[in-house]
Amino acid sequence: MEVLLILDLALVTDINSLSFALCRSLMLTRLGYSIQGSDSALTLGHNLEDTFNILLFQGQSRPGVNLNLADVIEQTRLKVFEEFEENIKYLKPQPHSVPLLQELRKEKGFRIEIVSALEEHFTDLIEAEFGELLEEITGTREIHHLHEVNELIQCCDEPRKLLFVTQSVLRRMEKIYYNMEYSDELISGDEVLNHFNFEIFPYTSLKEMYIQLGKLGFTEFKWGVHPKVDKSQPKPEIELKFWQKYKELEQPILVSGPIKVGKQLGRKLLGMPTANVIKEQGSLLETFVPGVYVGLAKVKHENIPDKYFETFVSVGWNPQFDDPLTIEAHIDHKFTFNFYGSIMEIYFTHFLRAEGKFDSLPDLVYAIELDILTGRNLLASSKERLIRKIESEEVKKTVQIVKQNMLEVQNS
Numbered sequence: 001m002e003v004l005l006i007l008d009l010a011l012v013t014d015i016n017s018l019s020f021a022l023c024r025s026l027m028l029t030r031l032g033y034s035i036q037g038s039d040s041a042l043t044l045g046h047n048l049e050d051t052f053n054i055l056l057f058q059g060q061s062r063p064g065v066n067l068n069l070a071d072v073i074e075q076t077r078l079k080v081f082e083e084f085e086e087n088i089k090y091l092k093p094q095p096h097s098v099p100l101l102q103e104l105r106k107e108k109g110f111r112i113e114i115v116s117a118l119e120e121h122f123t124d125l126i127e128a129e130f131g132e133l134l135e136e137i138t139g140t141r142e143i144h145h146l147h148e149v150n151e152l153i154q155c156c157d158e159p160r161k162l163l164f165v166t167q168s169v170l171r172r173m174e175k176i177y178y179n180m181e182y183s184d185e186l187i188s189g190d191e192v193l194n195h196f197n198f199e200i201f202p203y204t205s206l207k208e209m210y211i212q213l214g215k216l217g218f219t220e221f222k223w224g225v226h227p228k229v230d231k232s233q234p235k236p237e238i239e240l241k242f243w244q245k246y247k248e249l250e251q252p253i254l255v256s257g258p259i260k261v262g263k264q265l266g267r268k269l270l271g272m273p274t275a276n277v278i279k280e281q282g283s284l285l286e287t288f289v290p291g292v293y294v295g296l297a298k299v300k301h302e303n304i305p306d307k308y309f310e311t312f313v314s315v316g317w318n319p320q321f322d323d324p325l326t327i328e329a330h331i332d333h334k335f336t337f338n339f340y341g342s343i344m345e346i347y348f349t350h351f352l353r354a355e356g357k358f359d360s361l362p363d364l365v366y367a368i369e370l371d372i373l374t375g376r377n378l379l380a381s382s383k384e385r386l387i388r389k390i391e392s393e394e395v396k397k398t399v400q401i402v403k404q405n406m407l408e409v410q411n412s
Contacts, residue, residue, distance in 0.1 A: 004198075006162065009115065020051060030076040031056075031076055090245050112137070252348060259276065311330065347390050
């Protein structure tokens with residue numbers, strides 16, 4: 001089968017999640033803007049500057065915050081770009097993208113090309129960090145800019161050409177090739193289709209692309225096969241291979257507080273009980289990128305040993321359920337009782353990925369299980385070293401400051 005498949009970079013990596021999380025958190029901490037809702041994370045993140053400007057327009061400021069300071073806004077925009085560049089190396093593949101695209105390329109004979117609306121500087125960084133991943137699933141390490149789509153099509157010998165991109169990318173393509181202004185209305189892509197003579201499928205998720213390919217008769221890929229965190233089960237090596245990108249924090253960061261009763265969504269919907277430690281703590285975002293972290297935790301309870309437990313922590317708004325800002329910790333240990341009200345000390349040691357909204361709850365579980373498998377692997381080889389680091393004199397001084405601050409908050 002001879003098919004050229006041109007894919008949006010956001011179908012391969014969670015780049016939209018990273019750009020949206022950074023814009024949302026930095027706009028809150030620096031400008032006082034509170035962005036409600038997370039659906040736009042699926043469609044806005046392809047061009048970072050567009051994302052920032054659109055969210056700035058949608059946001060609502062806190063009373064008393066002066067938003068007319070152009071220099072503050074510009075500094076915030078530059079900070080978003082700086083943080084984005086720093087965290088590119090920790091991007092993750094989109095769940096299912098690796099096996100699905102491998103099947104299309106190797107078994108179905110597709111030629112796959114990746115396009116992006118990001119600046120060339122950012123795409124160069126992604127090529128450097130994700131070259132192995134890109135080559136594994138597409139056969140090339142190259143990411144094309146939208147300006148190059150015309151050349152790709154003109155040089156194409158394949159009789160069938162498919163394009164899967166977001167609506168926002170279609171609008172950018174129209175501007176490039178037709179010198180049109182951006183439109184707030186969704187477009188069908190007919191103008192671009194007529195220009196290039198290929199089939200366009202605007203998407204909002206990888207699963208939508210998979211379903212459309214199935215309707216076209218191109219794939220029999222089995223969607224929904226998830227990795228298992230049970231240590232007795234075989235690990236999904238092809239997924240883990242490209243999921244194990246993480247950053248060890250320079251020093252463990254302590255967050256301490258009483259465990260509160262939450263919505264219990266982790267237990268009921270995901271099968272992974274979590275402890276809600278802190279809510280509505282905006283200052284957290286001055287320290288943490290909203291996302292998933294690995295760490296070690298202690299719980300002050302008479303029936304729990306005084307030891308460090310491996311812990312996986314979500315910091316942010318939980319966009320799958322659009323919650324308020326919170327910290328949710330999953331301790332990698334089975335307890336037979338609850339310990340609400342107990343003080344939990346979480347030492348954050350590693351950053352795994354930015355928070356994001358997934359196509360479905362099973363896909364969220366898929367990502368969480370890959371997080372857990374990755375975290376277990378890194379803690380298995382570093383736990384003792386991390387404990388020594390946590391108990392060093394330098395970290396102990398920081399711990400005492402945090403505990404004192406928490407005590408003052410509780411007594412106020």
